[in-house]
Amino acid sequence: MSEKVVSKTITIADIAKMANVSKATVSYVINNKKGVSLDVRKKIQRIIKESNYKPNTMARALAGKRTNSVGLIIPDISDMFYANIIRGVEKASGKFGYFLNLFTTHANPEKEHEVFDFFTSSMSDGVIVMTYFVGKEVTKKLRQRKIPFVFLDFPYDDDIYSVSVDNLEGGFKATNYLISLGHKKIAFVHGPEAARDSKARYHGYLKALEEHNIPYDEDLVLKGDFLRQSGFKVAKKLIENKKMPTAIFAANDQMALGAMSAFKKEGYRIPEDISIIGFDNTEASSFSKPTLTTIMQPIFEMGSLAAKTLISLINGKTPEKKHYLLKTRLLERQSCSYCNSR
Amino acid sequence: MSEKVVSKTITIADIAKMANVSKATVSYVINNKKGVSLDVRKKIQRIIKESNYKPNTMARALAGKRTNSVGLIIPDISDMFYANIIRGVEKASGKFGYFLNLFTTHANPEKEHEVFDFFTSSMSDGVIVMTYFVGKEVTKKLRQRKIPFVFLDFPYDDDIYSVSVDNLEGGFKATNYLISLGHKKIAFVHGPEAARDSKARYHGYLKALEEHNIPYDEDLVLKGDFLRQSGFKVAKKLIENKKMPTAIFAANDQMALGAMSAFKKEGYRIPEDISIIGFDNTEASSFSKPTLTTIMQPIFEMGSLAAKTLISLINGKTPEKKHYLLKTRLLERQSCSYCNSR
DNA sequence: CAAAATTGCTGAACCGGTTAAGTAATAGGT
DNA sequence: ACCTATTACTTAACCGGTTCAGCAATTTTG
Numbered sequence: 213m214s215e216k217v218v219s220k221t222i223t224i225a226d227i228a229k230m231a232n233v234s235k236a237t238v239s240y241v242i243n244n245k246k247g248v249s250l251d252v253r254k255k256i257q258r259i260i261k262e263s264n265y266k267p268n269t270m271a272r273a274l275a276g277k278r279t280n281s282v283g284l285i286i287p288d289i290s291d292m293f294y295a296n297i298i299r300g301v302e303k304a305s306g307k308f309g310y311f312l313n314l315f316t317t318h319a320n321p322e323k324e325h326e327v328f329d330f331f332t333s334s335m336s337d338g339v340i341v342m343t344y345f346v347g348k349e350v351t352k353k354l355r356q357r358k359i360p361f362v363f364l365d366f367p368y369d370d371d372i373y374s375v376s377v378d379n380l381e382g383g384f385k386a387t388n389y390l391i392s393l394g395h396k397k398i399a400f401v402h403g404p405e406a407a408r409d410s411k412a413r414y415h416g417y418l419k420a421l422e423e424h425n426i427p428y429d430e431d432l433v434l435k436g437d438f439l440r441q442s443g444f445k446v447a448k449k450l451i452e453n454k455k456m457p458t459a460i461f462a463a464n465d466q467m468a469l470g471a472m473s474a475f476k477k478e479g480y481r482i483p484e485d486i487s488i489i490g491f492d493n494t495e496a497s498s499f500s501k502p503t504l505t506t507i508m509q510p511i512f513e514m515g516s517l518a519a520k521t522l523i524s525l526i527n528g529k530t531p532e533k534k535h536y537l538l539k540t541r542l543l544e545r546q547s548c549s550y551c552n553s554r
Numbered sequence: 555m556s557e558k559v560v561s562k563t564i565t566i567a568d569i570a571k572m573a574n575v576s577k578a579t580v581s582y583v584i585n586n587k588k589g590v591s592l593d594v595r596k597k598i599q600r601i602i603k604e605s606n607y608k609p610n611t612m613a614r615a616l617a618g619k620r621t622n623s624v625g626l627i628i629p630d631i632s633d634m635f636y637a638n639i640i641r642g643v644e645k646a647s648g649k650f651g652y653f654l655n656l657f658t659t660h661a662n663p664e665k666e667h668e669v670f671d672f673f674t675s676s677m678s679d680g681v682i683v684m685t686y687f688v689g690k691e692v693t694k695k696l697r698q699r700k701i702p703f704v705f706l707d708f709p710y711d712d713d714i715y716s717v718s719v720d721n722l723e724g725g726f727k728a729t730n731y732l733i734s735l736g737h738k739k740i741a742f743v744h745g746p747e748a749a750r751d752s753k754a755r756y757h758g759y760l761k762a763l764e765e766h767n768i769p770y771d772e773d774l775v776l777k778g779d780f781l782r783q784s785g786f787k788v789a790k791k792l793i794e795n796k797k798m799p800t801a802i803f804a805a806n807d808q809m810a811l812g813a814m815s816a817f818k819k820e821g822y823r824i825p826e827d828i829s830i831i832g833f834d835n836t837e838a839s840s841f842s843k844p845t846l847t848t849i850m851q852p853i854f855e856m857g858s859l860a861a862k863t864l865i866s867l868i869n870g871k872t873p874e875k876k877h878y879l880l881k882t883r884l885l886e887r888q889s890c891s892y893c894n895s896r
Numbered sequence: 897c898a899a900a901a902t903t904g905c906t907g908a909a910c911c912g913g914t915t916a917a918g919t920a921a922t923a924g925g926t
Numbered sequence: 927a928c929c930t931a932t933t934a935c936t937t938a939a940c941c942g943g944t945t946c947a948g949c950a951a952t953t954t955t956g
Contacts, residue, residue, distance in 0.1 A: 223942055223943080225942075235906090236945075236946095267675060269675045270615040270941085270943085271616050271944090272944080274613050274913085276910090276943095277944070281677075289640050290641060291637075298640075302656065311657060311672060313623070313654070313656070323648075330608075330611075333610055335611045335621075495838065499841035499842070578914080580913095581914060584913095585914085588933090610912050614913055616942065618915085676942095
């Protein structure tokens with residue numbers, strides 16, 4: 213005679229029943245819409261609170277509303293760079309009441325496509341994309357599904373909302389700093405061939421030389437691959453070739469630190485005998501002996517601006533800017549000094 | 555006379571129409587269910603591919619299916635510890651085809667509740683929780699909504715699936731190591747009062763002393779707060795009080811490094827005059843001079859095991875274990891040596 | 897004071913899928 | 927050849943919300 217009671221999660225219909233109104237009225241109250249008398253409104257609000265009811269996000273989203281979440285697609289989370297991006301995005305989104313869907317592509321083209329497919333199946337209201345292999349197909353897909361998106365650190369494209377770091381200006385700043393210290397023989401260490409950021413930093417280097425009428429010396433421009441080891445090798449080579457510069461600008465901290473240890477090993481004093489500047493402000497750069505002067509990227513701000521821009525787009529507003537090009541900052545530490553050589 | 559064509563995203567109904575079948579049949583094909591002839595199946599698959607159709611996740615979830623995403627709630631993402639947790643969770647979930655919803659509570663009780671409320675509104679199929687203020691209400695809420703969950707680094711509770719690091723064993727291991735090097739006067743530096751992990755490490759310390767019949771010396775147990783500065787202060791105090799131990803075990807690397815710099819400043823050689831061991835294997839610990847011997851937590855594995863367990867739960871399977879207590883690992887570096895004093 | 901506008905609420909369609917139940921056609925068993 | 931299973935597919939209800947159209951009661955307006 214007894215019926216089995218299956219505990220079901222409470223729905224809008226239940227609330228409606230309890231309040232003796234229709235589902236519609238409850239919905240209006242939930243969404244703060246007018247057309248409901250104060251009495252009824254209060255009653256419904258009370259019941260909602262008492263029964264601890266939470267509208268189902270899926271149903272909401274399906275019925276045309278938003279999910280209140282933004283997606284973030286990044287290659288990886290293994291270093292602080294990406295962790296900081298996440299932080300920035302998370303913080304800014306949180307401020308606007310959005311939550312974060314995180315996707316990592318592991319720098320794997322296949323996985324990247326998978327991720328995008330998932331995205332286009334609706335889940336986040338918009339997406340921030342930072343990835344290696346994105347091409348026109350992806351932006352096309354996103355547009356087709358009318359999913360707002362913002363790219364991070366993406367080559368300038370007038371059609372695409374983007375937030376990037378001004379790597380050229382960063383390279384310029386680094387080189388300029390060395391020049392201001394009296395250096396004229398300044399070496400540059402490249403990152404890997406394909407790296408856009410390294411290239412931009414190189415162009416900043418060139419620009420600074422040019423502006424100060426310092427002749428370009430091909431022998432002082434060296435190939436690296438962003439890894440510590442390559443900085444070490446490059447430094448060795450410079451020493452062997454007896455073509456020593458008075459300063460080195462490496463396209464990232466890792467290589468700068470590699471070079472530093474090579475020079476120290478060969479008896480050079482830093483910064484007395486040679487100045488070194490890096491790029492990125494990785495954690496390691498503040499622990500080296502001497503601590504590494506470097507260029508800091510506003511990573512957190514990058515994430516946070518991207519989120520702000522995206523949320524504007526989601527809400528149909530026009531973001532302040534279509535393209536942000538963020539300035540870097542010079543961190544003066546111990547690895548650079550006035551040029552002592554003739 | 556011309557009609558405005560509004561580009562609509564393609565739905566299962568569209569596919570059904572194109573294939574001259576019902577929505578149901580398409581659904582069966584999508585979900586690889588039987589009851590569809592090979593011919594029709596292939597035809598539908600072709601059409602799906604050609605039209606680049608992706609089922610709407612929301613609709614799916616609403617109709618009783620899953621979202622294929624797991625939630626992760628953590629206090630913050632500002633350091634590599636959490637970044638590694640994320641990595642572990644992301645990687646393991648990815649392997650099973652699950653995506654990640656990331657929530658951070660910023661160690662803020664209010665925000666924490668907000669996050670949980672959002673969760674209970676259905677979005678992820680399950681959730682991994684690592685947070686400060688969780689209490690019984692939260693686990694009750696999750697249970698009420700039938701959302702599977704796993705706790706990270708949570709005090710043992712027989713009722714709750716959990717993955718934790720064996721901090722006691724870690725503390726034991728660290729202390730034991732120092733003892734094995736001949737040390738008898740071993741200081742311990744606490745983390746903040748409330749920190750469960752610090753407390754557990756302390757108990758490991760006690761256990762090791764006891765097992766080797768080394769008398770407990772109250773004066774060698776000092777209060778810190780996990781910050782570098784506190785390690786520095788504590789070391790100063792030891793020196794001033796002329797109650798020098800031959801070794802120090804700090805409850806985390808930061809404090810160990812702080813202590814290290816204090817000792818160095820006062821002319822002590824490490825490890826010749828005093829051995830130091832930390833806990834956590836933070837990045838900084840491998841850059842110090844000398845490099846810091848420390849206890850490594852299997853953070854990545856923690857995240858990955860939690861994800862595995864959660865996904866089992868989601869799929870109605872019984873996870874291998876209800877409680878994982880992961881072992882730490884000793885990283886022997888340069889900051890510890892045989893005890894030289896009498 | 898009648899007509900028009902407004903307010904407060906309801907009913908029902910809809911979002912895009914899943915799935916139980918039903919049906920027609922084909923295959924299998926004796 | 928006749929009855930029963932099985933196969934292949936469809937119909938329709940349902941998930942839990944939102945929102946438009948409609949209606950009655952009340953208020954405003956000329």
